[in-house]
């Protein structure tokens with residue numbers, strides 16, 4: 428059993444060092460990315476979409492050249508456990524998602540995913556054993572076509588110095604930068 432170019436245990440090791448902990452979602456995410464990549468034609472350039480910011484983006488960043496920083500990975504705040512890889516010009520792609528119907532055969536995984544038990548009652552060992560055994564059996568694959576407006580990368584456009592903080596910001600945001608406009612995360 429391999430996840431990308433790694434053995435299962437090598438992948439777990441990578442997850443721990445990159446993500447800081449061995450999150451079950453990231454182990455399943457490894458199988459998801461692996462299945463998606465296997466379902467794509469070779470030799471084309473792909474971008475990725477994660478439909479949740481939780482865990483899954485790290486599986487994409489560990490196993491593919493797509494990262495948030497290079498713009499090849501888009502993270503959507505939908506909270507759906509799904510990842511799509513698509514041909515970056517035409518938009519033809521493959522979407523892999525964690526399928527609740529298939530989780531029926533894997534009770535510990537279902538209990539974890541749907542938060543059916545408090546964390547301290549979860550059997551972590553059994554959960555990881557299930558995930559390892561189930562792998563792709565928890566997943567479903569769809570062919571998708573990404574909308575043209577999503578394919579076009581959003582350019583920053585003209586830049587100016589904000590009259591309030593003096594830092595550079597994209598002019599399309601208005602008279603001042605968004606932080607000075609009230610969206611600053613700092614007190």
Ligand SMILES: [Zn+2]
Pocket residue numbers: 589590591592593594603604605606607608
């Ligand atoms: Zn400002």
